[in-house]
Amino acid sequence: MARGFKKRQGRYVARLDAVERGLVVGLMEQVRELVQPADAAQGAEGGDEFDRIVAGLGGVGMGVSLAADDQVQLAGGVPAPRDPALDRIFPTANRQDDQVAAEFRQLTEQGLRARKTANLDTAIAALAHLEEQKVSLDQAQAVALVVALTDVRLVLGERLGLKQDDDLELIEEQVSSLEEDDPAVYALAVYDFLTWLQETLAHALLP
Template identity: 50%
Template sequence: MAKAFRRSGRGADRRFVATLDADEREVVASLMDQVHDLLEPPGHPSTGDDAFDDLVAGLDLTGGDEPPAPVDEGPRDPALDRLLPSAHREDDAAAAEFRRLTEGGLRHRKARALAASAAVLRADADKVALDEGQARSFLTALTDVRLVLGERLDLRTDEDLELLERAATSLDDDEPLVHVIALYDFLTWLQETLAGALLRG
């Protein structure tokens, strides 16, 4: 059974520790892989393994094709706009120029945090134990996974999630949507407990 993140130790020995079983770690790591692949610029090798695709049954977090280049990208996966929001919502030219100058670096930093966090989850250990730098990267990775999953579920407000959860109560437990909502709630819980542990640190 999963146990929330908590702070352990002091000074250089301080760690942020959670207990997740092997299946929980692999599901979260697989999601991080998929969001990594969405963010990674074209031409870079994929690190994802599609193990979660069957569960989401059509809610493919990668959006299907490789991510487009930041310049002249044509149709853009809306999940990228959640991960990389426009800096100038009312000035398309300024937004495009800002994206040209900054998006590559931001994609790389986010992809690196996702890859590092997935590697930690796949380490041969009973607990997830993070130093402060790893914890901040892990928090960023969890946030990005939730943003993409929220986009795939068309969530914009807390009320949207409440309506979706209410609708899911009439579905059988083995329906994919029920599992996806449960996963979204699990990621939210992980994110909140890690953020809380960092704030108390």
């Protein structure tokens, strides 16, 4: 059973079993595919993990790995719209002027992608190769994991349709009448678990 993070002797310690770590690492790897710089994304295969998690929520789930230009090609070579999860992770700099926002994104987004990818790599490495349930992070790893969990929750929240705080209560009401093995119940449980894990680590990081 998972135990949240606490600060002990200058390190940030929690307990996660192999399944829990595998879940967190798998989701971070999927988000890394989404946010990595365009040149690194070329040739990447589409990820299905988010699709499986949100299956049954209504509509068609979207994978989280994209083509190099953040778009996938539809029939006839027509590009699909930009994944809305990217706009959650990289919010527009100017909501009043789309052209200014697009120009700013062109200048800055690749650098932001590189930094987020490096941060996710740090968080993944901190969790991926543990041989025991104890997780022990130094300051840099703890900060990287908090930020990585934010990005994962933003993407999963977009897949779940969470746009504002009230949406979470609405979805919780909707899934309360579903069977326990319904994918929607599992998806919401994953989101709640990530939220709890991030909150315990953020609290431990406070002075």
